Amino acid sequence: MKINSPLEAYKYLPQTNCGECGEATCMAFASKLIDRSGKTTDCLPLIKEKKFAKKLAELDRLLAPEIREVVIGVGDRAVKIGGDDVLYRHKLTFFNKTKMFFDVTDTMEDAALVDRVKSIANFKKFYVGRNLLIDGVAIRSVSNDPAKFSAAVKKVSEVGIPMIFCSFNPAVLKAGLEAAKDANPLLYAANKDNWKEVGELALEYNVPVVVSAINDLDTLKSLTKTFSDAGVKNIVLDPGTYPSGKGMKDSFTNFLKIRRAGIMGDTEIAYPILALPFTAWMSGISDPVSASYWETAMAAVFTIRYGDVMILHSLEPYATLPEVHLAETIYTDPRTPVAVDSKMYKVGTPDENSPVLFTTNFALTYYTVESDLSSNGINCYLLAVNTDGIGVEAAVAGGQLTADKVKDAFEKSGFDLKTDVNHNTVITPGLAARLQGDLEDKLGAKVLVGPMDSGRLPGFMEKNWPPKK
């Protein structure tokens, strides 16, 4: 983004405060443009009236992120990569989290191929009220045979998730493009030997393309310049990802330098970057668990330092869980605490016999407890106590979760333990056990200490509910 204050964006707006965008004033809308929660297309006069066309174009240019955005795939599961404006997430937030593609090969048996693609497409991990997913499939042409590659692409494309076509052979890539028309795959890759042919393919089929120059940033930039001059807009960079030793340090340094140059204004290299933690499998580590661990560690390094899309191999849950969690972590907005409203929630259809529990309003804690309860069919009342978005253990230690705070939360929620339920009992999180005595005094209710982890609530309920008189 070339501008950073609402005032600067305001200059390009109609300044009529017409309210059609949903904001009361153009200045308020300008603020939304700057923090990227609004788009110029939300301003109807700006896009409809001819006299504003020039201003619109200029504003779009000024608002464009420093790092170009590239879309891979089509439909619901299409992914967007790049789009960042800063080097450190606390300055603005990173946009478009790192996308994970897992590999298949064109030499796999049909059944095994379909199985693997399905487990990639169906991967799901619940986190803060939604699911973390795996983004796509990278098809490696091990056969180097256009017919074989085409057959594999056909199988994969039936599942409908984004694809990366991996081959240095233009004939193979072309066969893939023909087999999956309009799937908008990412082509991997154009290098200094095949760039003309692969560039032609990218233009002809209008698909994003990776340019690859291993540990050679001059050539990488030369390729992007050449491609961009020829009209290829959607470029992704592969500076090489060495899996070990000094080579890995070089790769890390290259990623840093490319992103720094891009953010600081070198438009010729301001493209998303592809990382290949996959190369962990080539580093000579012999047992698969160690190789998976190393691949995961590489994925972490390049999720944090500027990898926008990556190709990986291990689908073992111990590898994928931390990978998808870390991408989510690095790309959350650190300026807004993830909290839910502090109030009394109903889980399922509770009645006067149902248990009453409380937890903190930290979104992670709340959603974890809520989903543990609802997915096990436990109808109950769940109070989210305002702890400023801090989890149970830390809030108890830091004084944000006290008996007084819980009492206060009950009062504000309008829930009366004596009349709304017939047992006058509250279940406290196991990590807040030390509040038990204090709570009984303050609430005038019976307090049961729940399990240390809400995942154990079903077992706890079986044993302890209804409470003994």
Add this chain to the structure above:
Amino acid sequence: MAKKVKLSEMTDMFKDMEILSLEGVTIEGDIELDLSGLGGGFDPMLAALLGQENAILAQHFARLANMFGVPVGIGAPVAGAPGAAPGISPALAAPKFKDLIPAKFDVANIAEWTNQIQEVPIGNTSADGGSRGKRVLLGGEKALPFFPDAPMPNRNQVTIDVFDMRLGLAKAVKENYDDVMDNPGEWAKKNVEKFNADMITIHLISTDPLIKDTSPKDAAKTVEEVLQAVDVPIAIGGSGNPQKDPEVLAKAAEVAEGERCLIASASLNLDYAKIAEAAVKYDHDILSWTQLDMNAQKELNRKLMKQCNVPRDRIIMDPTTAALGYGLDYAYTNMERIRLAALMGDEELTFPMSSGTTNAWGARESWMVSSPLKEDSDWGPREYRGPIWEIITGLSLAIAGNDLFMMMHPTSVAVLKHITQTLFGSIEAEPVDISNWIGAEV
């Protein structure tokens, strides 16, 4: 590379005609005016005035720049911009691809990083008046970790936890320590000899009135036992009870006199002065612990330095580690902000950092048999999940600026050390030809 020039900078530039600073400077499109820096209201008259002055300056600037052979494209439309003059578009010329356009990649170092992180030693050898076999050095960085802007002087260090009593641990962790959990000395020895610990942390948790309420004297005995068992530097942690810790840690500091241990921790919710006083008196370092709050960290560091007279080379910060998936986003940002602020000159934050990486074992993904949610994909065997949870929690913070890791699982320690030392540049490995990765057999 193009550097954006703001009016304020330009005025400065013209003040002393420092021509050298023009090198590599280009002006993109219209010269930027940073009006947001002018304070409250927007004054159109002022803007017009500035605009005029701006234009005049720009002319001067261009002439000057041309004179010295610096290419400056004032008013030239940015390539590819919508509405820019079409000119001769190479995209329209056939054939589209002719020759590779040569290019030179170049990027400057970060100029704003002016401060060096304080170097802090832990452990006294016989030369320093102690009995440790080696000394650990933390800090000294002039750039973010592993960045090419300046060499990183000291690698990351790992201290493995020992507790002064048997306690409940995740199964995957416990099976490594079951045979030594009743003997802190043996436990420490195993950490060093078998698991390659750079340091040992002894946690005196049995002193907690709610646990065993053992006396400071008992705790001191445990510390002596550990000091005898191993010759690496040690960190000494309390139970986390704010009433008891100052007393326990002061006593522990006393019996460990001259060993330059790391006393953990001083915090704002206990009598930090008592702990700091003991640390300084008996020749130790102090861990300044706050909870995910940069300003609280500054406050505590300031109090330690100004009120308690702790020398700068005895302070290490622990800004709190929240585990992956359980607030690591805050921990990561907090550490990165602290380190960046320090590098850019905040003297209250220029200290090495330590992480209670063991906190990762609190995440359910690290220890639970399987997901409690039917909708989740299979979580796989937890024996493999736990260690990687600790590794990724620690590794992320290593990249954010953390120097010392308090860890537990031997595999986690080994992998974290290997990857951080690879990024540090001290791991040699056979070069791998990665150009053929597409066809690799895996």
